[in-house]
Amino acid sequence: MTKYVFVTGGVVSGLGKGITASSIALLLKCRGYKVFMQKFDPYFNVDSGTMNPIQHGEVFVTYDGCETDLDLGHYERFIDEELNYSSNITNGKIYKSVIEKERKGDYLGATVQMVPHITNEIKNKIYEAGTSSSADIVITEIGGTVGDIEAEAFIEALRQVQYELGQSNTFFVHCTLVPFIFGSDELKTKPTQNSVKDLRNKGIQPNALVCRAPFDTGIHIKEKLSLFCSIPVSNIIDSIDVNNIYQVPINYHNQRFDEIILNQFNLPLKKSNLKDWEALVKTVDNLKEELEISLVGKYIELHDAYIFVVEALKHAGYKINKKIKINWVDSENLEKESANLKEIFKNSKGIIVPGGFGSRGIEGKIKAINYARVNKIPFLGLCLGMQLAVIEFARNVCNIEDANSTEFNPLCQNPVIDLMADQKAIINMGGTLRLGNYECTLKKNTLAYSDYKQDVILERHRHRYEFNNAYKDILEKNGLVFSGINTKANLVEIVELPTHPHFIASQFHPEFKSRPTRPHPLFLSFIKAANEYETKKK
Ligand code: GLN
Secondary structure, eight states, rough: OEEEEEEEEEESSOOHHHHHHHHHHHHTTTOOOEEEEEEEOSSSSSSSSSOOOOHHHOOOEOOOOEEETTTTHHHHHHHHOOOOGGGEEEEEHHHHHHHHHHTTTTTOOOOOOIIIIHHHHHHHHHHHHHHHHSSSSSEEOOOOOOOOGGHHHHHHHHHHHHHHHHHHEEEEEEEEEEOOOOOTTTTOOHHHHHHHHHHHHOOOSSSEEEESSSOOHHHHHHHHHHHHOOOGGGGEEEEESSSSHHHHHHHHHHHTTHHHHHHHTTOOOOOOOHHHHHHHHHHTOOOEEEEEEEEEEEEEGGGGGGGGHHHHHHHHHTTTEEEEEEEEEEHHTTSSTTTOOHHHTTTOOOOEEEEOOSSHHHHHHHHHHHHHTTTOEEEEEEEEEHHHHHHHHHHSSSSTTEEEEEETTTTTSSEEEEHHHHHOOOOOOOTOOOOEEEEEOTTTTHHHHHHHSEEEEEEEEEESEOOOOOGGHHHHHOEEEEEEEEEETEEEEEEEOTTSEEHHHHHHSSGGGGTTOOOOHHHHHHHHHHHHHHHHHO
16 A cells, blocks of 8 residues: 655745755665656646746656646656656646546535535545555655645545544654754744644644755754644654755665665564765765856746756766856847847857747847857757757858747747647647657657667657748758657757767757656767867867
8 A cells, every 4th residue: 555755845935945855865765666756736737848948947748748846846856767757746636636527426416515526626635646656655745834825625525534544654744943043042943833733723633844054953843842732752853954955865865764764654664775875965065166167048037947957967067077057148138239249158168959838039149159150169959959950040041031939929930849639729738738748759860769779768748839841841951950850740950060070959858857866868968069179269
């Protein structure tokens, strides 16, 4: 039977609940258990697909095409397991499904209510995560903080799960803040006491506390919390501020967090293997030299809007022992007459143009791609980055001056990037992009092939527009190589320029599959090229 760990939060948001949930999952995985993760987001959007990246950060995409909150990206990077549709549950999804069932008449004339209909729907999703993943342990993070109006139904469903499955199958972790007050110079437990009281008012007794504090809370604070919250001292875990987030699971392991959970579940304490993880912590702690990469985007005021790209760059950096320094370039600034690209890119050893939507800042990105191509600076384009690389090449090499995408100019005479026929009829914006895994066949003797060393790859997608095959011949004649093709639908997936030291762009998003201990091949070869470019420059 699947066991469940639930991670709630109290006092304030932003305590690193997601990192705590992923760290627990990692520790249990390293003990030989099959784990799966879930996140409950108490908002009414059905998924994160329509949310503005400047408010919510980059959207994550699972292999089966679910557009989710960026936390799922943290989970996948930590536990190195692919998550799916049942990993991301929102109020929007729950209510939509209940209302659809009501319309179909599934409730047989009953009055549809928060309890039991909404809570049953939530519980079904919890149990479904266990059965569909066949995991030994499912770790679920509940977004927001206890007491938020939107999360009430989730908390009530969890109370029911705790009652239905019992203590030996459920474990509740509550993350709180233990602030240090200057002046009286002490750590304060009251916010935690109140937050646990809130949770108990809703019928849930947490089994462990994770206390975020500037330093270890010490035995006296723990004894006080234990007394007020009815939690054994051993189950009060310190979560001190760290510079390297990969240190968090190690800190929890040192406090026997995994052991405490497995003991409650009556599961054997299989030997823990954290070797790879410890090596990663050491690598990250010892990075010295920097390698600067320019990231050209339009959402740069919130760095989380490009979190997967930045993480993927960092992972590749770990392999060559370099700290990646991002030069954040606002694409709109590049559009100004006065923009001095030489100055902007002067320290950069590589230029990356990631994904994006809408026409703002497009011409600036095209200018950056042109700069990288002409000056032979390593370039990696992702999704929109590939589409713009094609536009730049069509305009400046093939002399198709008005080449564009119909996304930015619907009346364009030379739409080198265009909507696929099946996308033209779509009216709804949510969940209708080309999403999730699609196959791509690689051409031999290309950069793409030498990166992957595989004939067929599977990568995740999130886009509506495609390369227009009507322009394939002319672009090919002028030197662009189409090195990755989805043969089933005849769609271009990767383009590259053999006359350039490193110029490659993909229609898919490789960044979603990068892991700290296993960098993605496209990112690794880009970072290696950037490193060589630096050496040559010296
Ligand atoms: N806006 C482009 C499209 O929809 C690219 C999307 C992206 O970069 N994720 O096709």
